[in-house]
Amino acid sequence: MTTTSNSYQVHFEPTPNPQSMKFVVDKNIVIEPVAFVSSTEAQGHPLPEKLFGFPWVQGVFIGVDFITVTKQDWVEWDVLTAPLNEMIEEHLNEGYGLIREDNPSDESVSLEEDSDPKVKIIKDILENVIRPAVAMDGGDVLFHKYVDQVVYLRMKGSCAGCPSSTYTLKVGIETRLKEALPEIKEVVAV
Numbered sequence: 001m002t003t004t005s006n007s008y009q010v011h012f013e014p015t016p017n018p019q020s021m022k023f024v025v026d027k028n029i030v031i032e033p034v035a036f037v038s039s040t041e042a043q044g045h046p047l048p049e050k051l052f053g054f055p056w057v058q059g060v061f062i063g064v065d066f067i068t069v070t071k072q073d074w075v076e077w078d079v080l081t082a083p084l085n086e087m088i089e090e091h092l093n094e095g096y097g098l099i100r101e102d103n104p105s106d107e108s109v110s111l112e113e114d115s116d117p118k119v120k121i122i123k124d125i126l127e128n129v130i131r132p133a134v135a136m137d138g139g140d141v142l143f144h145k146y147v148d149q150v151v152y153l154r155m156k157g158s159c160a161g162c163p164s165s166t167y168t169l170k171v172g173i174e175t176r177l178k179e180a181l182p183e184i185k186e187v188v189a190v
Contacts, residue, residue, distance in 0.1 A: 008092040012085045014077075015138040017162035019058070020070040021077055022138030023088050028065050029098055033140050035156040036060045046097040047088070056080070061140065061157030062098060068138035068157040119146050121180055126153075130173055134159060141173065149185040151177060165189065 009026040037059050042048035048060040051069060059070035067088060071080065092098075123143050134141050139159030144152040153173070159165050174187035 008089060010085055010089040010092065012081050013138070015068065015158035015162070016164045016168075017070070017138075017158040019073070019161065020068050020138055020158035021081055021084075022158065023067045023069065023085055025065050025067070025088075025092065029067075029092070030062050030064060033061065033063045033135075033156065034099055035062075035140070035160075037160075045099040047091055048099065050087075050091065050096075059157075059160065061138070061160075063135055063138070063140060063157065066135070066138060070158065070161070116146065118181055118183075119143075122146060122151055122177060125177060125180055129176060133172075134168070139165075144190050149183050151184055151187045152190050153187060155189045 008029075010023050013022045013024060015022050036042045036045065036048040036052070039049070039052035042052045042060065047067070048062070051057050051060050056072045056075040057069060058072050059068075061068040061070075069084065071077070126141060126143055130141055137158055139155065139157035139162070141159060142154040142156060144154050146152070151174075153169070155162075155165055155169070159168065162168075169187055169189055174184070177187060178184050
């Protein structure tokens, strides 16, 4: 295949989650990250639907410039990564599309909560410090809510189900948020 300046190049990298592999794309592929945790959710979304066609796929997370695939325990990455990398690159280069344009966000926040200055601080730290760092490992962390001095977050991509996600949540994210807002009691994954 001849490579042109408009073609996509994809390579894979391991993540801290042994069940997830990050497929890095050399260009941005979506504006907002989106996660699929079942074949039902993936229906109508070209790439996730294709990936869930494999019986070993447990989850697909599409980040701004990467795709994280989470597999079942019974199959090993050494037999999957190269063919999967090739399939993703081919899918992108053939222009089959990634996701439907009408994909609804699963993150809804009330206007009252969104106007809370503490929530704004939490979201700012998440957006500018935490999410970029977590994306390097093929995952994402999204704000869910702030209630009774407890921050609730959604772990996505390689972070969901990762053995080290509790450490990341408590030592990394909780510590950083408590530096900015000492009144925070705890950070919890939902």
